[in-house]
Amino acid sequence: MRNAPTILHLDMDAFFAQAEQASKPSLRGKAVVVGGLGPRGVVATASYEARVFGVHSAMPMAQARRLAPNAAYLVPRFAFYRSISDQVMGLLRALSPLVEPLSLDEAFVDLEAGEAAWDSESARLAGIRLRGDIRAVTGLTGSVGLACCKMLAKIASEQAKPDGLALIEPGTERAMLGPMSVRTLPGVGPATGDHLRRAGITTVDEIAEAGEDELVRLVGKAHGHALYAMAHARDDRPVVAERETKSVSVEDTYDVDIHDRVRVELEVQRLADRCVRRLREAALSGRTIVLKVRRYDFSTLTRSETLRGPTDDPAVIREAAARLLDAVDTTGGVRLLGVGVSGLADFTQEDLFAQAAEKRSAGSEEEPVGEPVVEAPAPVERQWRPGHDVRHAELGHGWVQGSGLGRVTVRFETPESEPGRVRTFRTDDPGLEPADPLPLVRRRPDAGDGPTTATGVASPDIGLTGWRSGKSGNSR
Numbered sequence: 001m002r003n004a005p006t007i008l009h010l011d012m013d014a015f016f017a018q019a020e021q022a023s024k025p026s027l028r029g030k031a032v033v034v035g036g037l038g039p040r041g042v043v044a045t046a047s048y049e050a051r052v053f054g055v056h057s058a059m060p061m062a063q064a065r066r067l068a069p070n071a072a073y074l075v076p077r078f079a080f081y082r083s084i085s086d087q088v089m090g091l092l093r094a095l096s097p098l099v100e101p102l103s104l105d106e107a108f109v110d111l112e113a114g115e116a117a118w119d120s121e122s123a124r125l126a127g128i129r130l131r132g133d134i135r136a137v138t139g140l141t142g143s144v145g146l147a148c149c150k151m152l153a154k155i156a157s158e159q160a161k162p163d164g165l166a167l168i169e170p171g172t173e174r175a176m177l178g179p180m181s182v183r184t185l186p187g188v189g190p191a192t193g194d195h196l197r198r199a200g201i202t203t204v205d206e207i208a209e210a211g212e213d214e215l216v217r218l219v220g221k222a223h224g225h226a227l228y229a230m231a232h233a234r235d236d237r238p239v240v241a242e243r244e245t246k247s248v249s250v251e252d253t254y255d256v257d258i259h260d261r262v263r264v265e266l267e268v269q270r271l272a273d274r275c276v277r278r279l280r281e282a283a284l285s286g287r288t289i290v291l292k293v294r295r296y297d298f299s300t301l302t303r304s305e306t307l308r309g310p311t312d313d314p315a316v317i318r319e320a321a322a323r324l325l326d327a328v329d330t331t332g333g334v335r336l337l338g339v340g341v342s343g344l345a346d347f348t349q350e351d352l353f354a355q356a357a358e359k360r361s362a363g364s365e366e367e368p369v370g371e372p373v374v375e376a377p378a379p380v381e382r383q384w385r386p387g388h389d390v391r392h393a394e395l396g397h398g399w400v401q402g403s404g405l406g407r408v409t410v411r412f413e414t415p416e417s418e419p420g421r422v423r424t425f426r427t428d429d430p431g432l433e434p435a436d437p438l439p440l441v442r443r444r445p446d447a448g449d450g451p452t453t454a455t456g457v458a459s460p461d462i463g464l465t466g467w468r469s470g471k472s473g474n475s476r
Contacts, residue, residue, distance in 0.1 A: 016045035031050035084140065136441070181204075250271050254336070399413075
């Protein structure tokens, strides 16, 4: 444990939903739910306006629609969120070389390692500046927690939400933790919480009073020791800048079970190609190919094959995934498929499965029999996903509000405009095409080098409200 609150935890506020609200003026201040929109979809993020109705992350989308029928339901735009995350992480790395990302919207920072803070006051000022810079660069808000250890910094950022800053002064940790629910501590989920409650333990103070031996008896040795240490505000985990990636995988859940074996095979090939793209983006390769199949009855099968060496060759990974699928019975239907690669390395074995390449090469040298039949490619119906960006030849930039029955409804607006008008088109309208997201904050040419607000006006005092009151009036 440190003697100064120089561990910072940043958590962006309702990140996906907030990014959508900032991108779409007509949704600001309204309930927004981002996630899978099919019958089996789940909520990825809900705006604070939607949370008032009881909607929360990981909730089935069907339940969310019952709770908040008038909310805007949007399909995630992960590339867009990742671009914003890269901006935020860049600001964190400017503070310290020790940044530990936990997800796109959450990270720990060791301020002391970057000499950005050394005591409570300098840590508070660093947090204020960070929140201001994030708002200036991205137009979004994040909550900051500052404490002497990672566990308390994360608890502090949760207490600061939304759009606030909380600092736990050294020496006050036990008094602050004591009356809190046991569920506040990391690793205490619903099952452990219920188990402790049945034993009469509902607060952190009661965990400390129970004693280490009793906790070990109740929840096991490893968990018991950890709970006792956390209840006494002890957490010596360092901020780790680089986490070793153990696997790269992709998976899809289907709205309707897939029964056609050919379709299943094509989906596996498509997932294998997506997995390879992720591997190459991370400059990695892998030895073990993993296939995941969840069948109609929710039974989940996992099959794997370990190659002679690491590879990022799409043909090799597709063939391995196909072999694994051959051993799986999909007769009753498939609701989820996934392809992954583990045993990662930062190099490839070029001659891996050379015989497969030779076989393909030998096959290509065979004389064709008869005239080749050239089939015209089947027309691909364009899909217009709610929330995704489009551009019209005459009306400009907009986003999809919904589609169906051969029609697509578009609202034409940009992050800097007023709420825009709505128009409906045929799904095959030649004037309408998918578009890239627009930046949330446009930098004015004369703005200089200092931070700017979302409107482009220089503002060195951003975050001062959050410093004085702990929270600002913005709840997005």
